[in-house]
Amino acid sequence: xxxxxxxxxxxxxxxxxxxxxxxxxxxxxxxxxxxxxxxxxxxxxxxxxxxxxxxxxxxxxxxxxxxxxxxxxxxxxxxxxxxxxxxxxxxxxxxxxxxxxxxxxxxxxxxxxxxxxxxxxxxxxxxxxxxxxxxxxxxxxxxxxxxxxxxxxxxxxxxxxxxxxxxxxxxxxxxxxxxxxxxxxxxxxxxxxxxxxxxxxxxxxxxxxxxxxxxxxxxxxxxxxxxxxxxxxxxxxxxxxxxxxxxxxxxxxxxxxxxxxxxxxxxxxxxxxxxxxxxxxxxxxxxxxxxxxxxxxxxxxxxxxxxxxxxxxxxxxxxxxxxxxxxxxxxxxxxxxxxxxxxxxxxxxxxxxxxxxxxxxxxxxxxxxxxxxxxxxxxxxxxxxxxxxxxxxxxxxxxxxxxxxxxxxxxxxxxxxxxxxxxxxxxxxxxxxxxxxxxxxxxxxxxxxxxxxxxxxxxxxxxxxxxxxxxxxxxxxxxxxxxxxxxxxxxxxxxxxxxx
Amino acid sequence: xxxxxxxxxxxxxxxxxxxxxxxxxxxxxxxxxxxxxxxxxxxxxxxxxxxxxxxxxxxxxxxxxxxxxxxxxxxxxxxx
Numbered sequence: 184x185x186x187x188x189x190x191x192x193x194x195x196x197x198x199x200x201x202x203x204x205x206x207x208x209x210x211x212x213x214x215x216x217x218x219x220x221x222x223x224x225x226x227x228x229x230x231x232x233x234x235x236x237x238x239x240x241x242x243x244x245x246x247x248x249x250x251x252x253x254x255x256x257x258x259x260x261x262x263x264x265x266x267x268x269x270x271x272x273x274x275x276x277x278x279x280x281x282x283x284x285x286x287x288x289x290x291x292x293x294x295x296x297x298x299x300x301x302x303x304x305x306x307x308x309x310x311x312x313x314x315x316x317x318x319x320x321x322x323x324x325x326x327x328x329x330x331x332x333x334x335x336x337x338x339x340x341x342x343x344x345x346x347x348x349x350x351x352x353x354x355x356x357x358x359x360x361x362x363x364x365x366x367x368x369x370x371x372x373x374x375x376x377x378x379x380x381x382x383x384x385x386x387x388x389x390x391x392x393x394x395x396x397x398x399x400x401x402x403x404x405x406x407x408x409x410x411x412x413x414x415x416x417x418x419x420x421x422x423x424x425x426x427x428x429x430x431x432x433x434x435x436x437x438x439x440x441x442x443x444x445x446x447x448x449x450x451x452x453x454x455x456x457x458x459x460x461x462x463x464x465x466x467x468x469x470x471x472x473x474x475x476x477x478x479x480x481x482x483x484x485x486x487x488x489x490x491x492x493x494x495x496x497x498x499x500x501x502x503x504x505x506x507x508x509x510x511x512x513x514x515x516x517x518x519x520x521x522x523x524x525x526x527x528x529x530x531x532x533x534x535x536x537x538x539x540x541x542x543x544x545x546x547x548x549x550x551x552x553x554x555x556x557x558x559x560x561x562x563x564x565x566x567x568x569x570x571x572x573x574x575x576x577x578x579x580x581x582x583x584x585x586x587x588x589x590x591x592x593x594x595x596x597x598x599x600x601x602x603x604x605x606x607x608x609x610x611x612x613x614x615x616x617x618x619x620x621x622x623x624x625x626x627x628x629x630x631x632x633x634x635x636x637x638x639x640x641x642x643x644x645x646x647x648x649x650x651x652x653x654x655x656x657x658x659x660x661x662x663x664x665x666x667x668x669x670x671x672x673x674x675x676x677x678x679x680x681x682x683x
Numbered sequence: 684x685x686x687x688x689x690x691x692x693x694x695x696x697x698x699x700x701x702x703x704x705x706x707x708x709x710x711x712x713x714x715x716x717x718x719x720x721x722x723x724x725x726x727x728x729x730x731x732x733x734x735x736x737x738x739x740x741x742x743x744x745x746x747x748x749x750x751x752x753x754x755x756x757x758x759x760x761x762x763x
Contacts, residue, residue, distance in 0.1 A: 271718075400715065401713055401714050401715035402714070403714060403721075403722055403725045403745070404721075404722045405722050405725075405726070406725075406742065406745045406746055406748075407746075409742055409746075410742070410746050425722070425723075426722070429722055429726050430742075433741070433742035433745075436741055436742045436743070437742060590723075591721070591722060591723055620727075622726065622730070624723060624726070626723065639704065642702060646718060651718050651719050651721060652721065652723075654719065656702070656723070656724070656727075
C-alpha cells in the first residue's frame with residue numbers, strides 16, 4: 184500500500200537528512216543544497232504556525248526561487264494545500280481564483296508584493312532558527328494537496344482539486360513504470376507551477392535526492408532548456424513536444440548524450456520529431472506520457488522502441504497503456520463500452536482521479552459518472568479525448584471531442600477565449616480555431632464577423648482577462664461566417680481559411 | 684548595414700510578431716517587458732529576423748540574446 188507519507192513526505196525529508204551537501208536545486212544559475220532546502224522549509228513552516236492560519240488552502244505566488252518550492256513542502260507538512268498564483272497573470276483572473284477558493288492567506292516570496300499586506304506571508308524575509316521537519320501523521324490523505332485552475336469554456340477558470348491520495352497514487356504509478364532515478368540524476372523542471380507536470384518535475388528529483396533544474400522567468404524556455412541539457416548534462420526531464428520542435432533547427436548543436444530518460448507530454452507526440460532528436464540523443468529512452476490534470480499528471484504511458492516500429496495514428500505516437508493505479512475504458516455517447524478498434528471517449532478511473540472541480544456542481548455532473556465494470560462500481564472521469572484500443576490494448580489518440588486546444592502544452596478552451604472577445608465586441612461574433620503554423624506549432628486564430636477595425640483595444644481587454652498564451656496570435660475579419668449543412672458556423676472552413 | 688537600419692527593420696518585425704504597434708526597441712528591452720513574448724512568439728520573431736536579413740542563428744547566439752541590444756549586435760556581426 185502507498186500513501187502521501189510513504190510516497191512523498193517521508194522520501195523528501197529523508198533526502199534532506201541523507202544528502203545535506205548535495206544540490207536539491209539549481210535556480211537561475213545558483214545552486215541550493217538539500218540542507219538549505221530543509222532550512223527554508225523549516226522557517227516557512229514555523230512562520231505558518233506562528234500565523235496559526237485556519238485555511239486549508241493557501242495561495243502561493245509561484246516565483247522561480249527556493250522559497251516557492253520550500254513553501255509547497257511547508258504547507259504539505261502542515262496538512263495544507265496550495266493554489267498557484269502566476270506572477271504574470273492578470274490580477275482579475277487571480278482575484279477570481281482567490282474568491283473561488285475563499286482563502287485569506289498567500290505565501291509570497293516577492294520583494295514587492297502585488298497583494299494586500301494583511302493576507303501575505305512574506306517568505307523572502309524570514310530567518311532560520313531551527314529545523315522543523317517532523318512529519319505529522321494526523322492529516323488524512325483525503326485532504327487536498329493542490330488546486331489547479333484550468334481554462335473553462337464558460338469564461339470562468341475551473342479549479343481541479345487534487346488530494347494527497349491522488350498525488351501518492353500518481354507517484355506510486357510513476358515508479359511502477361521502472362524509470363530509475365537516483366541521487367546522481369540531474370532533472371529538468373521546465374513547467375510553470377500552474378501546470379501539473381511541474382509536480383512530477385520537482386517530486387521525481389526531490390524524492391530521490393537528485394537535483395532539480397528550473398527555468399527563470401524572462402528567459403525563453405526552449406533556448407534555456409537546450410543550454411541546460413548540454414551545459415549541466417541533464418539526465419532526465421519531461422517536456423512538451425513543442426519544446427523539441429523549437430529546438431529542432433539546433434539539434435546538431437546540443438550535446439544531449441547525457442540524457443537517459445525523456446518524457447514527452449502535454450501535447451500529441453509526433454513520431455518523426457522524436458526519431459530526429461534520437462539521432463542526437465543516442466542514450467535516451469523516450470516516453471509518451473498522457474494525462475489530464477483531473478487524473479493527476481499522467482494516466483497512460485508508452486515507451487518508444489529504438490530499433491523497431493512504433494505505434495502511431497496519423498503520425499502521432501500511441502499514448503500506450505494505463506499506469507498502475509489507473510483503469511481506462513473507451514465509451515460511446517451513451518457511456519457504453521465500445522469494441523476494440525472502435526473510436527470513443529477515453530474515460531479513466533482509480534485513486535489518481537480528482538474528487539471533482541472546486542464548488543462546481545454543474546461541471547462535476549457533466550465530467551464524472553459511475554459505471555459497473557466487472558461487478559464493481561467505479562467512478563470515471565470523461566477526458567474529452569477521442570481514442571481507441573488496438574489489439575494489444577494500447578490506446579491510440581485521435582483528437583479532442585470538444586473545442587479544447589493545447590497551446591505550448593497549456594489547455595485552452597477556445598470557448599473561453601471567444602467568451603471574452605464577445606464581451607468586448609458587444610454583439611459581434613468571434614470564433615477561435617486552433618491551427619498548426621508552418622513550423623507545426625499550434626496557434627490560435629480569431630475570426631471576427633465584422634469589417635476590419637483596429638484591434639489594439641480588444642487585445643488589451645483580452646490581456647486583462649487571460650494569460651498571454653490564450654491570446655489569439657492571428658485575427659481575421661470575415662463577414663459573414665460560413666455555415667455548414669446544420670446551419671452552424673463551419674469551423675472546418677474557418678480553419679482552412681487561416682492558411683488560405 | 685548601419686545599426687540604425689537594423690533597428691528600424693527589427694522594430695517592424697517586433698511590432699508585428701508581438702502585436703504591439705507602438706513598440707519601441709531599446710537595448711535593454713527583454714522578454715519580461717513584453718507580455719506576448721514567450722517561446723512561441725520568440726521562435727516566430729527569430730524566423731522573421733533570419734528571413735529579413737538572410738542570416739541563420741546558432742543556439743549559442745540565441746542563448747546570448749538576453750536583451751534586444753544583444754540581438755542587434757549579433758545581427759550586426761552576422762552581416763559583416
